[in-house]
Amino acid sequence: MALTDPVGFDSPAALSEALREQDYIADQDLATVVHLATALDRPLLLEGPAGVGKTELAKALAAAGGRRLIRLQCYEGLDDNRVLYEWDYAKQLLHVQMLRDRMSDVHEIAEGLYTEEFLSVRPLLEAVLSEQPVVLLIDEVDRTEEAMEALLLEVLAERQITIPEIGTFVARTVPWVVLTSNDTRELSAALKRRCLHYHLDFPTPQREREIVGVRAPHVEPSVVADVVELARTLRELPLRKSPSISEVIDGARAAAILGRDVSQPLLLSALVKFTSDRDIALRHLTEPITVTTEKERVTVAARPANTTTAVFRGRGGRQ
Template sequence: MDADEVRRRLDDIDYLVDDGMATALFLAMTLEQPLLLEGEPGVGKTAAAKALARALGAPLIRLQCYEGLTASEALYEWNYQRQLLAIRLAESRHETLSDADLFTEEFLQERPILRAVRATGPVAPVLLIDEIDRADDEFEALLFEFLGEASITIPEIGTFVAHRRPVVILTSNRSRELHDALRRRCLYHWIDFPGPLRAAEILRRSVPSASDALIESVTTFVGRARDLDLDKLPGMAETIDWVSALAALGAAELVRPDALRTISAIAKTPDDRTSITAALEELGSGADEPLPTGRGAGS
């Protein structure tokens, strides 16, 4: 498999990538190194891991990060209820259990990362560590051994090393800076908003019921909206939602009445709603006049 094959497989399941993204995914698999994806929210970072798992026919294991995430939730945890039951059963038999009896694989509960390390299926899993920037600094340190060596050390048992390295994809919205030690252990790729042509093709595949005129005008307007001073720039996810809503209303072109009725698909704060509404009012002259497309207004 090469980068072109990765791109073709993703294209077959309607996830479109450019050469840079296809190469980054190919290298992550070939070099068996984690891949850190950064970019604005909504550019398709999480979707990339999901699409890669589908394209490879691999199981997807997802770890959603958040503030306060701990090792017991991400790596492993001991089944204390089973341990307590074992102790009571031993007592009823007048037996004594040692720590070595209680801290064994029998009482070990796998969390996403350990599950990825111990996976034994025919295809290596894709492990998605989503929004790593939302986790605490301390949590990053827990990942260093796994990211660098595809292993996890459990003090009571020993070290588990992946028989087949999982494909590891981390995503970050850059809400905070990540440690250099984490970045050194990863390949890196920045995902930008897609250009007009690729964005239009993504919309055609995502919303096949939408007309070309609607797709082109929405693509053009969203591109301009990203130049506004918005709290949250509309990504491809919001753009797809907007086109889907417009198509559900039966809109064949983007006109202001329909645009305003569905504006909640791309405006996620009151201030953004005001700014995007004002931008809509600046385009066209009639209430039912279609807003300009990329071909009519430039790209």
């Protein structure tokens, strides 16, 4: 992706339009919070279920602002060597071997080993050292242990990193910082206090149809509506993983390839990724429903035509 000159945003509306140009649809509340984060130079913490577009927002913000994206992908067991920096021991050893015969002062050799030349820069230090403004994405911060949050605080609060052997590096430009969390654990109050906070949930049906329409413009609106309806019903089931927005986009594209037929069970391969979830979905979407009235009890093979079950079972044939 080619970068443009870094830009700011005069208003939430301007930010929303810039994000839309990157095919990211943000509602007014989200655009306002992101605008505040950029205007106030405050980190933005996005919490919410997986698949609602938190990571994509950071990517779109970087592109819209003409900034390079630096991403720290968090995971259990992540340590400071992968977050801040580590010393290149192989390079240091080679340096010692080269100087061994030319220098007799061990202390002088040792002092020369701990300079920027021997630093292996990791994402947080990379963001601080960058000459150009960047977007720093700290993705899925809830996957790390709580102790890791302490390492982030100096960067989030002071925009600096201290390396004991060298000194303190202060950010050369102010990065836009976006943290994401899938709510797998509660984040510390100290971390939250340093951030603006926004809970990002799945969009409304209308908004989701708009998002899918922008990302899959060749798919007919009626097919997009059917796939969105199906995905929203799947999200109400007790699945291991609910369909993400990106998976709904894939589902709409798959439906177009399948001849606009959203009734095929194969479409679930784009929306449901665990065998147990597929079994639950198939049972729910195809099970008979018994309807009782004052006059009679009848077994209905599918739900009424305005429900997702009908969409899955036969709406592709427009019954």
